[in-house]
Amino acid sequence: MLDAPLALIAEITHRCPLHCVYCSNPLQMVSLASELTTREWESVFEQGAKLGALHVHLSGGEPLAREDLTQLIRSAHGCGLYTNLITSGIGLSERRWDELVAAGLDHIQLSFQDSREARANWIAGTRAHALKLEIATMVRRSTVAFTVNIVVHRQNVDHLEEMMALAESLQPERLEIAHVQYYGWAWKNVDELLPTREQVLESLETIAAAQKRLTGKIRIDAVVPDYYARFPKACMGGWGRRQLLIDPSGKALPCHAAAVIPGLQFENVRDRPLEWIWRESESFQKFRGESWMPEPCRSCDRRTEDFGGCRCQAFMITGDATSTDPVCSLAPAHGLVEQKLSQVNSMAENAAADKTSQVLKTQQEQFWVYRPQPK
Amino acid sequence: MSDLEDSSTPRLAAGCRWAGEGENRTLVFPEGALRLKETGRAILERCDGHRTFEQIVQELEVAYNAADSGKIRQDAFTFLERLRQKRLVDF
Numbered sequence: 001m002l003d004a005p006l007a008l009i010a011e012i013t014h015r016c017p018l019h020c021v022y023c024s025n026p027l028q029m030v031s032l033a034s035e036l037t038t039r040e041w042e043s044v045f046e047q048g049a050k051l052g053a054l055h056v057h058l059s060g061g062e063p064l065a066r067e068d069l070t071q072l073i074r075s076a077h078g079c080g081l082y083t084n085l086i087t088s089g090i091g092l093s094e095r096r097w098d099e100l101v102a103a104g105l106d107h108i109q110l111s112f113q114d115s116r117e118a119r120a121n122w123i124a125g126t127r128a129h130a131l132k133l134e135i136a137t138m139v140r141r142s143t144v145a146f147t148v149n150i151v152v153h154r155q156n157v158d159h160l161e162e163m164m165a166l167a168e169s170l171q172p173e174r175l176e177i178a179h180v181q182y183y184g185w186a187w188k189n190v191d192e193l194l195p196t197r198e199q200v201l202e203s204l205e206t207i208a209a210a211q212k213r214l215t216g217k218i219r220i221d222a223v224v225p226d227y228y229a230r231f232p233k234a235c236m237g238g239w240g241r242r243q244l245l246i247d248p249s250g251k252a253l254p255c256h257a258a259a260v261i262p263g264l265q266f267e268n269v270r271d272r273p274l275e276w277i278w279r280e281s282e283s284f285q286k287f288r289g290e291s292w293m294p295e296p297c298r299s300c301d302r303r304t305e306d307f308g309g310c311r312c313q314a315f316m317i318t319g320d321a322t323s324t325d326p327v328c329s330l331a332p333a334h335g336l337v338e339q340k341l342s343q344v345n346s347m348a349e350n351a352a353a354d355k356t357s358q359v360l361k362t363q364q365e366q367f368w369v370y371r372p373q374p375k
Numbered sequence: 376m377s378d379l380e381d382s383s384t385p386r387l388a389a390g391c392r393w394a395g396e397g398e399n400r401t402l403v404f405p406e407g408a409l410r411l412k413e414t415g416r417a418i419l420e421r422c423d424g425h426r427t428f429e430q431i432v433q434e435l436e437v438a439y440n441a442a443d444s445g446k447i448r449q450d451a452f453t454f455l456e457r458l459r460q461k462r463l464v465d466f
Contacts, residue, residue, distance in 0.1 A: 006408060054394055054401060054408050080394060082403040107390045107405045145390020147405055173389055173462055174405055219462035221406070 002279060002288075004052025006237075008081070009059055009245040009256075012041065012072065016062040017090045019125030019370040020113065022151055022186040022193055024256050025061065029374035030248040038068040040270065042075040044246055047274035049079035053244070056081040061248070061374075064091030070099045077104025084109065086149075089135035090128055101144055109147040109176070110136055114156045115166040123155065125370040136170045147174040152203060153193040154348065160206050168218065175218050177207055179225035183257040185371040187316060192368045194344045200228050227337055231302060232309025232325035239287035239311060244278060252277045254284055257312035261321045287311050292322060296330045379428055383466040385455055386424030391463050393420075404463055414439075418451050422464060428455075 014029040036044070045056060056076045063069055064087055076083050084107045085100070112132060114120035120129035139146055148167040152160060160177070167175045179200070182190050195203070204224065211220045226233045236243050236255045245253045250269040253259060259266065264286060267277045278284060286292065290303060297308040308314075309325020317326045317336050324331040379385070391404040400416065402409045411419060417438060421431045432448045441447050458464040 054403050055406075082392070082394065084405060106392070106403075109405070143389055145388075145405055216459050216462070 003241070005048070005244040005278060006053065006242045007055040007057060007244070008044070008048040008053045009057045009243060010041065010044065010072075010076075011059050011061070011245060011247050011256075012036075012063050012069075013065050013248050014061040014374040015065040016060055016088070016371075016373070017065070017126060018062065018088050018128055019372065020151075020185070021123060021125070021189045021368045021370060022153060022180040023371040024181065024184045024186060025371065026184055026247075026257065026259050027188070028259070029061075031374050034249040035066075036246075036248065036250045036269070038071055040250060041072050044250075044269055044274060045072075045076040045079045045081060047269075048244070049081050051275050051278060054082055055084060057084045057086055059086040062088055062090060064089075064096075070096070070103045073100055073105050074103040077106075082106050087111070088124075088128060089132050089139070092135050092138070094138060097138060097142070101142055105144055107145040107147065108139055109149050110139060111149040111151060112163070112166070113151065115159065115163040119156060133170075140171050145174070146170075146172040147176055148172040149176040149178060151178050151180060152195075153180045154195045154199060154344075155192065157195050157199045157203050160203050164206070164210055168214070172218060175214075175220045176223070177203075177220065178223040179203070181223070181225075182227075183260075183312060183316075185369065189368040190340070191344065191347070194227065194340070195225065196345050196348045197228060197341070200225055226309075226313075226325075226327045227341060229327060230329045232306050232313075232328045234306045235310035235313070235325075238307040240278070240284035241288065241307070244274075252281070252284075254287075255310075255312065257316075258283070260312055261315050287321075294322060294324060296332075297324050300330070379452055379455055379459075379466055381427060381429035383428045384424050384426065385422040385428060385431070385464050385466050387419075387422060388459075388463050388465045402463065409463075414450075415454060418454055419458070419464075422455070428452075 013035055014025055015032060048056065063085060073083050083105050085105055086109045089110050112120065113123040117129045121127045148170055150163050150167060180186050180193050186193060207220060207222045214220060240254045245255060246269060247253060251266045252269060253266055264283045266283050267281045293303060293308050297303050309328055311321045313327065314323045314325050315321035318333045323333060326333040326337045328334060391402060393400055394403045395401050402411060417435060418431065421434060432451055435447050435451065436444050455464055459466065
């Protein structure tokens with residue numbers, strides 16, 4: 001029997017004051033005019049809780065850009081959902097924070113782009129870092145559970161230790177070190193973001209040492225970059241198996257990036273009940289279970305652990321969403337990933353040998369693509 | 376960071392709470408959920424920040440009519456230390 005989704009990811013808006021170059025939002029973003037109303041979101045929460053979901057992750061864009069965020073949290077909390085706010089913090093005043101807490105917020109995850117202000121602002125495409133530090137201090141004055149999230153990639157991972165020290169000073173219960181996943185805008189910037197093999201190995205050591213040192217004080221969860229792994233990640237815990245994402249316009253997706261896969265029609269909560277979408281809709285059934293699997297997945301012992309990896313990544317790299325995730329060392333198309341890695345590793349080596357050109361390059365506006373505002 | 380002692384008063388860490396009722400009662404926390412077995416639940420439901428670890432062990436001995444109280448204490452100790460490492464329980 002099909003289980004209920006564990007979590008509902010409510011991408012309540014694509015509007016965002018930041019322009020992070022690794023943003024996982026789709027390239028085609030939803031405009032303000034198409035966003036679900038307060039009442040429509042409340043209905044999603046009610047249906048999700050009834051379906052058996054335990055968590056709602058309020059995400060974006062920047063969720064604080066929705067003026068009705070307090071009301072949305074109150075409603076989700078009222079349905080018994082565990083409310084998690086995934087935010088940059090920008091837009092959070094002392095008064096608004098008190099309102100969110102009173103409305104029943106269970107947990108806040110605040111992201112940082114870097115420990116060094118100029119670098120952080122460069123990555124976010126806006127001057128947000130100093131304000132984020134103030135907001136983190138304000139958040140920590142309350143008893144709401146607090147996670148600091150640091151997104152790492154080739155341009156900042158060399159000073160991971162320094163970034164973790166900053167995070168530690170903010171006194172969260174939990175610290176998430178997330179290597180960039182290459183979807184949306186991050187995929188556009190993959191050549192500038194993908195870390196070298198040496199960087200990845202070093203970062204894993206740094207994280208392991210910190211986990212040991214901070215046991216019982218700060219829980220550290222790490223998202224490792226699957227490009228360097230032997231086997232793929234269990235993306236979203238399996239397609240249509242654990243999580244359900246609703247985009248700002250009400251479109252229901254099995255993951256953040258699923259809209260890149262051509263030929264799939266995603267249903268909208270404005271037209272269909274959430275339970276039907278979860279159980280019956282074609283898009284959610286498409287890669288659920290094992291019947292869609294090609295070899296080598298079909299006969300692989302790991303198929304119940306990683307579910308064949310990520311469908312979107314398979315499409316983006318091979319052009320075929322039904323192929324084995326090419327990050328898998330057993331995948332027929334693994335050579336494409338290896339090619340990308342050797343290109344990036346040798347590019348980074350050359351850049352390191354020629355510091356001047358790197359400095360010049362980082363000063364150019366064309367270095368990477370910033371995520372714009374939705375039109 | 377102090378060790379779990381008889382006088383410690385374990386409690387759910389910030390951001391951890393119960394959801395659901397009866398058999399479906401589940402511990403929910405940032406990015407996760409845990410449906411505990413009966414004994415685990417019996418321990419954790421007593422971690423209210425008021426009961427001491429000693430009281431909790433005594434209650435469990437009564438509830439489970441335990442012959443070997445040392446074993447209950449050791450099991451509860453291991454269980455709570457493990458949950459603290461995951462940052463789900465504070466002492």
